[in-house]
Amino acid sequence: MAVQLVNPLPSIHPVLDPLIVSLADPSEPASGREGQSQCEVQIEVEDSLDSGTWRLIGEILNPYDYTTDTAKAVLHKTLQGALSYFLPNLTVSGSQAMPGPVKRYRLKARDVVDGIPEGSLVATDPGRAWLAGQSYTAQGTDLTSGKAYLFLTTRSLTRRLHPSEKIHLQVLQLATGTPTVRIKALFTDGTDQTDTVGLSAGTAYIPFAVNITLPTYTKTAHTIEIDLTGLSGTAEKLTYQLISRPAPYFRQLFYANSLGGLDHLALTGKCEEITTPSGEIFEAQEYPHAPPSGGAGGGGNSRAFNQRSTDSLILRTGYMSEAEKRSLRDLTLRNEAWILDGLAFRKIILSNTQWTVKADDQYLHALELTARYAWDEIAYSR
Structure with a gap:
C-alpha cells in the first residue's frame, strides 16, 4: 500500500x-x-x-x-x-x-x-x-507569481519617514540571483540622486532582512524611493515621504505583520508612560501600639507582599494618511510588537480595544493605542 x-x-x-x-x-x-x-x-x-x-x-x-x-x-x-x-x-x-x-x-x-x-x-x-x-x-490570491521579490510589509507602500527613524526591510526573494538595493532621493530643487547597495546572492523563496542607511545628502530631500534590482520579474517600490518639520516627540515601534515580516512605524505624537503598582495585604496578630523604635506593635499589624509594578504606555502615531492608518489594523491583529530602545527591542502587549479606522468627513488621521510591557517589575534600577 x-x-x-x-x-x-x-x-x-x-x-x-x-x-x-x-x-x-x-x-x-x-x-x-x-x-x-x-x-x-x-x-x-x-x-x-x-x-x-x-x-x-x-x-x-x-x-x-x-x-x-x-x-x-x-x-x-x-x-x-x-x-x-x-x-x-x-x-x-x-x-x-x-x-x-x-x-x-x-x-x-x-x-x-x-x-x-x-x-x-x-x-x-x-x-x-x-x-x-x-x-x-x-484568500487564494497568488502573492508570488511573476514577481522578483515581495517586501514583507502590509503598510501602505507610500508612507511617512521621520528623520530619526531607522529603515529596516524584510524581503521574500522570489527569483534566484543577486539583488541590489536602489535608493533614489528626490530633492526640493527638482533634482534627484540614485545610490545602490549590493547584497549577497539569494535563492527563490528564501527571505532576508537588510538595514538601510541613507547617504548623506547635500540637498534637502522630500522623498526617498527604495526598490531592488538584479532579479527577474516585476518589482515593488517603497516611497518614503520625509516629515519636513517633525515634532520633538519620537519613538519607533516594530510589529509583526500578516506577511511574516516586521514593519516599523514612527510615533510622532505625545506618548505617555504610566506605572501601575499592585500587591496584597497580609493582616497579622494585633498588638498594642508601641513607638516604632521598640515593641512588637510598632510597625502595625498589616504587611504588604507580592508587590510588583506594571509599566504601560499610551502611544500616539501623529497624523498620517488614511491608507497608512488603515494598514495599522495588522498591528492590532497580530499583537506582536516591540518598542525600540536604542538598538534593543522591548516587547509590548497592545490592549485589545476598538478603534476607528475611518469616519466620513474626517480628513486628519491618527491612532492612539494603549500597551503594556510584556513583563512586571519587582525592582527598579537607578
Missing part, C-alpha cells in the same frame, strides 16, 4: 490561510477493503534549510471518504506553530538570513486498517510553509 497526495504540496503556502490536502491509495482504494480504513499522516519541518534533517511537529489520523477514496489532512494550524518572526540586528550591514518565517515541510503517510498500520510511512516531496495570510475575501 502506498499512500500519496492527490495533488503535490504547493511550492509555497501562506499558513495563516487554510491548507487542506487530500491523500489516496490508488493501488488499493479504501472502498474496496474489508475493515475500517484510515490514513495516518505525520507532518515534519526542516529547521535548517536543505539540511535534510526533519523534525516531527504533528500527527493526524483521519478516516477515508469511501465515495472519493480520499482522506483529508488539515495542515495550516500545525505549521503555524513551527514558524516564527525574525528580530534583526540593527547594527549589521548587508543581508541577514531569516530562518523563521519560511520553512520546508513534508508529509509521511500510510494506511491504517482496523487500527493496524499497513506498511511503512511514505514521504512526499517537500513544500514551503510561509508565516503569512490574506484577508478572508482575498
Whole structure:
C-alpha cells in the first residue's frame, strides 16, 4: 500500500490561510477493503534549510471518504506553530538570513486498517510553509507569481519617514540571483540622486532582512524611493515621504505583520508612560501600639507582599494618511510588537480595544493605542 497526495504540496503556502490536502491509495482504494480504513499522516519541518534533517511537529489520523477514496489532512494550524518572526540586528550591514518565517515541510503517510498500520510511512516531496495570510475575501490570491521579490510589509507602500527613524526591510526573494538595493532621493530643487547597495546572492523563496542607511545628502530631500534590482520579474517600490518639520516627540515601534515580516512605524505624537503598582495585604496578630523604635506593635499589624509594578504606555502615531492608518489594523491583529530602545527591542502587549479606522468627513488621521510591557517589575534600577 502506498499512500500519496492527490495533488503535490504547493511550492509555497501562506499558513495563516487554510491548507487542506487530500491523500489516496490508488493501488488499493479504501472502498474496496474489508475493515475500517484510515490514513495516518505525520507532518515534519526542516529547521535548517536543505539540511535534510526533519523534525516531527504533528500527527493526524483521519478516516477515508469511501465515495472519493480520499482522506483529508488539515495542515495550516500545525505549521503555524513551527514558524516564527525574525528580530534583526540593527547594527549589521548587508543581508541577514531569516530562518523563521519560511520553512520546508513534508508529509509521511500510510494506511491504517482496523487500527493496524499497513506498511511503512511514505514521504512526499517537500513544500514551503510561509508565516503569512490574506484577508478572508482575498484568500487564494497568488502573492508570488511573476514577481522578483515581495517586501514583507502590509503598510501602505507610500508612507511617512521621520528623520530619526531607522529603515529596516524584510524581503521574500522570489527569483534566484543577486539583488541590489536602489535608493533614489528626490530633492526640493527638482533634482534627484540614485545610490545602490549590493547584497549577497539569494535563492527563490528564501527571505532576508537588510538595514538601510541613507547617504548623506547635500540637498534637502522630500522623498526617498527604495526598490531592488538584479532579479527577474516585476518589482515593488517603497516611497518614503520625509516629515519636513517633525515634532520633538519620537519613538519607533516594530510589529509583526500578516506577511511574516516586521514593519516599523514612527510615533510622532505625545506618548505617555504610566506605572501601575499592585500587591496584597497580609493582616497579622494585633498588638498594642508601641513607638516604632521598640515593641512588637510598632510597625502595625498589616504587611504588604507580592508587590510588583506594571509599566504601560499610551502611544500616539501623529497624523498620517488614511491608507497608512488603515494598514495599522495588522498591528492590532497580530499583537506582536516591540518598542525600540536604542538598538534593543522591548516587547509590548497592545490592549485589545476598538478603534476607528475611518469616519466620513474626517480628513486628519491618527491612532492612539494603549500597551503594556510584556513583563512586571519587582525592582527598579537607578
